[in-house]
Amino acid sequence: xxxxxxxxxxxxxxxxxxxxxxxxxxxxxxxxxxxxxxxxxxxxxxxxxxxxxxxxxxxxxxxxxxxxxxxxxxxxxxxxxxxxxxxxxxxxxxxxxxxxxxxxxxxxxxxxxxxxxxxxxxxxxxxxxxxxxxxxxxxxxxxxxxxxxxxxxxxxxxxxxxxxxxxxxxxxxxxxxxxxxxxxxxxxxxxxxxxxxxxxxxxxxxxxxxxxxxxxxxxxxxxxxxxxxxxxxxxxxxxxxxxxxxxxxxxxxxxxxxxxxxx
Amino acid sequence: xxxxxxxxxxxxxxxxxxxxxxxxxxxxxxxxxxxxxxxxxxxxxxxxxxxxxxxxxxxxxxxxxxxxxxxxxxxxxxxxxxxxxxxxxxxxxxxxxxxxxxxxxxxxxxxxxxxxxxxxxxxxxxxxxxxxxxxxxxxxxxxxxxxxxx
Numbered sequence: 001x002x003x004x005x006x007x008x009x010x011x012x013x014x015x016x017x018x019x020x021x022x023x024x025x026x027x028x029x030x031x032x033x034x035x036x037x038x039x040x041x042x043x044x045x046x047x048x049x050x051x052x053x054x055x056x057x058x059x060x061x062x063x064x065x066x067x068x069x070x071x072x073x074x075x076x077x078x079x080x081x082x083x084x085x086x087x088x089x090x091x092x093x094x095x096x097x098x099x100x101x102x103x104x105x106x107x108x109x110x111x112x113x114x115x116x117x118x119x120x121x122x123x124x125x126x127x128x129x130x131x132x133x134x135x136x137x138x139x140x141x142x143x144x145x146x147x148x149x150x151x152x153x154x155x156x157x158x159x160x161x162x163x164x165x166x167x168x169x170x171x172x173x174x175x176x177x178x179x180x181x182x183x184x185x186x187x188x189x190x191x192x193x194x195x196x197x198x199x200x201x202x203x204x205x206x207x208x209x210x211x212x213x214x215x216x217x218x219x220x221x222x223x224x225x226x227x228x229x230x231x232x233x234x235x236x237x238x239x240x241x242x243x244x245x246x247x248x249x250x251x252x253x254x255x256x257x258x259x260x261x262x263x
Numbered sequence: 264x265x266x267x268x269x270x271x272x273x274x275x276x277x278x279x280x281x282x283x284x285x286x287x288x289x290x291x292x293x294x295x296x297x298x299x300x301x302x303x304x305x306x307x308x309x310x311x312x313x314x315x316x317x318x319x320x321x322x323x324x325x326x327x328x329x330x331x332x333x334x335x336x337x338x339x340x341x342x343x344x345x346x347x348x349x350x351x352x353x354x355x356x357x358x359x360x361x362x363x364x365x366x367x368x369x370x371x372x373x374x375x376x377x378x379x380x381x382x383x384x385x386x387x388x389x390x391x392x393x394x395x396x397x398x399x400x401x402x403x404x405x406x407x408x409x410x411x412x413x
Contacts, residue, residue: 089282091341098338126283138277145270146354209357218351225386251360258364
């Protein structure tokens with residue numbers, strides 16, 4: 001079993017502490033790249049057992065991780081981590097972490113190597129070009145999908161690039177996801193309203209729907225309901241409230257823009 | 264309808280890009296989006312109500328992602344999320360908002376509950392499939408540990 005092999009990995013108390021810190025880093029990265037809480041708990045527990053801690057206790061919610069490891073030599077170590085911000089999705093990173101956990105459970109890597117592999121995974125951020133292209137494609141496609149013309153799609157794609165720009169450049173200066181979303185949807189709504197005044201052939205509703213798809217937390221709401229259904233009630237409730245507030249903020253922003261440009 | 268299928272595929276591709284999907288998996292994400300919306304249209308054409316059509320389409324997308332994920336040894340989320348994106352009720356949310364702007368309470372209640380029931384249908388369909396696969400893998404593990412014990 002992994003337990004006997006793992007014991008040699010963590011000789012001192014220092015190693016055990018360092019190992020838990022690495023596990024918390026890994027858990028945080030998993031949450032931020034879109035893993036469900038149940039998967040994070042499962043992966044961290046498996047990793048711990050592979051490294052010689054038969055008694056693993058992982059409590060993960062979207063905003064914090066509490067991890068207790070009871071090692072074979074009788075020592076018990078607990079560490080906690082506050083997770084700032086709500087998780088996004090980064091599937092390349094998620095896959096890399098999944099692969100890393102699979103490897104470590106089969107045969108534990110030395111801690112230095114584990115550290116290096118985690119750093120490597122965290123450097124897998126997508127190129128900005130990929131995000132712009134994706135935003136334009138998605139918003140353009142969905143404007144047409146919901147009944148817009150090709151011109152509406154083109155306009156939605158152009159404004160999709162603006163949404164992506166705001167998300168990349170401005171989100172870090174604005175406290176709170178709700179306020180940021182209110183601003184983004186107000187700015188995009190106002191631009192769409194102005195654009196449709198200049199080009200009356202455009203349907204502002206369809207363009208807005210396309211761009212709403214970029215910011216609306218549809219996936220998050222789905223995951224929230226799923227978390228609740230499988231028994232991760234705290235995470236489910238937190239994510240649900242967060243998403244509903246976000247959706248309301250988005251609706252509020254677009255509503256303000258609609259009121260402004262209607263008359 | 265053809266336009267909807269094509270744009271569902273492109274929309275899924277767009278979100279696969281935003282979510283930093285690996286290049287190799289992009290075709291599977293596109294196919295998933297096409298499958299989910301195609302299934303929705305199919306079930307709706309068969310006379311299913313919106314709730315049950317969305318639920319079944321979401322379940323089918325989840326089944327597709329679970330089977331493929333198992334085959335390729337991936338977390339299934341990586342395939343399910345872009346596939347389910349065309350099912351997200353963006354249009355419905357917009358009409359809810361519009362009703363709120365125009366102060367039309369009846370439309371607001373109607374559109375609002377429609378948006379919410381879409382979201383619940385997606386989550387339910389996906390969770391049912393997940394529950395099945397979760398139970399199956401747990402059973403397998405139990406059997407394997409019994410075998411190694413005896």
